[in-house]
Amino acid sequence: MNWTKLTFDWNQARALVAVADLGSLSAAAKALGLTQPTIGRQISALEADLGVVLVERSGRSLTLTVSGREVLEAARAMAEAGLRLSLVASGQAQALAGPVSISASDMFAHYALPPVLRHLQAIAPALEIDVIASNEISDLKRREADIAIRHVRPTGSELYARLLREATAHLYAARSYLDQIGRPGSVAELTGKNFVGFGKRAEMVQYLEMYGISTTESDIRFNSANGAVAWEAVRKGLGFGFMAVDFTRGLTDVEPVLPNEISVKFPIWLVTHRELHTSPRIRLVFDVLAKALEAQP
Amino acid sequence: MNWTKLTFDWNQARALVAVADLGSLSAAAKALGLTQPTIGRQISALEADLGVVLVERSGRSLTLTVSGREVLEAARAMAEAGLRLSLVASGQAQALAGPVSISASDMFAHYALPPVLRHLQAIAPALEIDVIASNEISDLKRREADIAIRHVRPTGSELYARLLREATAHLYAARSYLDQIGRPGSVAELTGKNFVGFGKRAEMVQYLEMYGISTTESDIRFNSANGAVAWEAVRKGLGFGFMAVDFTRGLTDVEPVLPNEISVKFPIWLVTHRELHTSPRIRLVFDVLAKALEAQP
DNA sequence: CAATTGGTATGCGTAGTTGCATGAATTGGA
DNA sequence: TCCAATTCATGCAACTACGCATACCAATTG
Numbered sequence: 001m002n003w004t005k006l007t008f009d010w011n012q013a014r015a016l017v018a019v020a021d022l023g024s025l026s027a028a029a030k031a032l033g034l035t036q037p038t039i040g041r042q043i044s045a046l047e048a049d050l051g052v053v054l055v056e057r058s059g060r061s062l063t064l065t066v067s068g069r070e071v072l073e074a075a076r077a078m079a080e081a082g083l084r085l086s087l088v089a090s091g092q093a094q095a096l097a098g099p100v101s102i103s104a105s106d107m108f109a110h111y112a113l114p115p116v117l118r119h120l121q122a123i124a125p126a127l128e129i130d131v132i133a134s135n136e137i138s139d140l141k142r143r144e145a146d147i148a149i150r151h152v153r154p155t156g157s158e159l160y161a162r163l164l165r166e167a168t169a170h171l172y173a174a175r176s177y178l179d180q181i182g183r184p185g186s187v188a189e190l191t192g193k194n195f196v197g198f199g200k201r202a203e204m205v206q207y208l209e210m211y212g213i214s215t216t217e218s219d220i221r222f223n224s225a226n227g228a229v230a231w232e233a234v235r236k237g238l239g240f241g242f243m244a245v246d247f248t249r250g251l252t253d254v255e256p257v258l259p260n261e262i263s264v265k266f267p268i269w270l271v272t273h274r275e276l277h278t279s280p281r282i283r284l285v286f287d288v289l290a291k292a293l294e295a296q297p
Numbered sequence: 298m299n300w301t302k303l304t305f306d307w308n309q310a311r312a313l314v315a316v317a318d319l320g321s322l323s324a325a326a327k328a329l330g331l332t333q334p335t336i337g338r339q340i341s342a343l344e345a346d347l348g349v350v351l352v353e354r355s356g357r358s359l360t361l362t363v364s365g366r367e368v369l370e371a372a373r374a375m376a377e378a379g380l381r382l383s384l385v386a387s388g389q390a391q392a393l394a395g396p397v398s399i400s401a402s403d404m405f406a407h408y409a410l411p412p413v414l415r416h417l418q419a420i421a422p423a424l425e426i427d428v429i430a431s432n433e434i435s436d437l438k439r440r441e442a443d444i445a446i447r448h449v450r451p452t453g454s455e456l457y458a459r460l461l462r463e464a465t466a467h468l469y470a471a472r473s474y475l476d477q478i479g480r481p482g483s484v485a486e487l488t489g490k491n492f493v494g495f496g497k498r499a500e501m502v503q504y505l506e507m508y509g510i511s512t513t514e515s516d517i518r519f520n521s522a523n524g525a526v527a528w529e530a531v532r533k534g535l536g537f538g539f540m541a542v543d544f545t546r547g548l549t550d551v552e553p554v555l556p557n558e559i560s561v562k563f564p565i566w567l568v569t570h571r572e573l574h575t576s577p578r579i580r581l582v583f584d585v586l587a588k589a590l591e592a593q594p
Numbered sequence: 595c596a597a598t599t600g601g602t603a604t605g606c607g608t609a610g611t612t613g614c615a616t617g618a619a620t621t622g623g624a
Numbered sequence: 625t626c627c628a629a630t631t632c633a634t635g636c637a638a639c640t641a642c643g644c645a646t647a648c649c650a651a652t653t654g
Contacts, residue, residue, distance in 0.1 A: 003328035005383040010307035031300035048588040050386035051420035053577045060620050060631050067389040074382035078375045085371035086302040089347035092364040123348035280350045291345040357601050
């Protein structure tokens with residue numbers, strides 16, 4: 001194979017096929033999920049790279065040059081093979097079947113996983129996904145789960161782990177609640193306010209102490225080991241509570257409180273057994289989860 | 298055509314073919330003019346995107362999975378079509394024949410054009426390129442040239458112009474010369490030194506004045522309207538002279554003088570007649586010049 | 595069994611590509 | 625003939641993907 005002849009940008013060839021078939025840059029862009037300027041630049045770049053003028057810009061309509069039609073023929077063959085590739089892969093993915101269990105904190109299970117699982121369902125409908133929403137961290141080693149999402153660095157050489165990213169959490173409160181009691185202007189003003197606990201009251205007090213907020217366990221008027229329940233309490237105005245910013249997008253009934261002063265960073269690890277990672281079924285779920293969760297939702 | 302099935306990254310398919318054929322990421326990277334991390338990430342991304350595990354990483358050697366072999370078949374068909382595309386385009390370009398004249402300042406003609414023209418020669422050997430090295434700016438309108446490289450914004454609606462980028466020039470002097478007379482620590486210390494002029498003595502004095510360097514025309518001991526000649530004089534130690542930084546890369550016998558204080562920015566415009574831009578021959582040269590010159594050499 | 599070689603994974607800074615917003619140009623219809 | 629609609633071009637900001645440097649890992653060699 002002559003590799004040097006293949007080093008042109010293949011995506012630009014795709015742009016050519018789309019433009020030729022659909023008649024305009026805008027239409028091609030829409031079909032490929034890109035924008036008109038991008039397609040325009042890809043065509044220009046392809047022309048400059050190949051050293052051939054492919055399209056004639058005459059006002060509103062584009063027409064292919066003679067050279068363009070010749071090149072298009074080969075590009076269309078690429079597109080047809082690409083379509084075949086896509087269908088084959090899709091078939092392979094759909095053939096993947098069997099159980100996969102994912103362990104995650106209840107917050108993640110509740111807010112982050114559903115959209116990812118819907119996507120997973122689309123590409124591998126025969127998988128049987130089992131989500132274990134639990135804040136315990138021993139599931140994996142006891143083989144209770146195949147894949148786990150963790151917020152501490154996993155230990156043990158039998159595990160394969162990947163740090164996806166650092167997430168940020170702030171203190172939040174309901175907008176209506178803040179309207180009522182006023183918005184704190186400094187950390188000191190939070191002393192003695194009502195808080196919502198996520199599990200252990202003592203830990204919550206300790207956390208708040210770290211940010212200079214003195215509270216007692218009795219200030220935590222509401223507490224639940226179930227994160228989603230606790231968060232609903234915050235949204236309903238029962239007090240201040242921590243929340244990852246990722247899960248608050250689009251929410252209009254809550255506000256971050258002093259986000260510059262109070263900001264908790266925590267890692268997101270994706271973990272599986274070293275040997276399970278060679279199983280196509282597990283690998284697929286692992287990779288899809290990794291891709292989806294490492295980008296900000 | 299089902300466009301949504303074609304929105305995967307075609308370059309990643311190319312990576313798969315190269316890896317499968319050459320047996321390793323490193324070899325594939327070398328063949329495609331990329332690096333091993335890039336190829337590795339492209340394969341991973343393709344897997345995540347298609348939802349299929351394609352390669353099995355077992356120590357030092359990679360093997361394709363069953364799914365991988367199926368997908369590879371289609372990817373190889375893409376590569377073969379891509380090769381055909383490249384050959385067709387190359388043939389089309391080689392068929393372009395005829396004269397094209399390019400006007401540029403003698404500096405550009407001397408230092409920037411030759412490598413570009415060599416590249417042009419490779420993709421369209423039948424073109425007859427004529428380079429007009431002149432510092433006059435009327436060539437284009439009088440039809441003495443088809444394409445011009447200019448450093449002032451062209452006027453006239455009958456012209457088609459593109460701003461390629463901003464270039465930077467500094468004051469330079471020969472290393473040996475500086476060893477002899479000492480390196481100026483401030484702009485003031487340049488007063489009364491020897492300078493090399495690029496054309497008109499009066500203009501040079503004016504330029505130097507702008508940067509707080511008072512000189513007289515008699516300080517310009519050497520002057521040539523031919524930029525290359527003047528620059529050779531600078532390199533041989535006849536005095537200080539301006540030069541575009543792009544043309545000094547790899548030169549060890551000259552040094553920039555107070556580059557932070559003395560820095561001239563000037564634009565690079567590529568210009569042609571509006572109607573000539575529709576000619577394939579001219580368009581090719583225009584586009585190749587644009588692509589080559591808008592990147593820092 | 596240590597050293598070396600050929601290869602893959604990962605962190606980080608940068609350059610190139612993308613999308614958005616806007617301007618310019620052309621066509622078809624009122 | 626003018627207006628509205630559609631499309632392409634361009635400037636700019638943000639992000640993604642790239643390359644470099646390096647750590648890591650397996651297999652071969654002495």
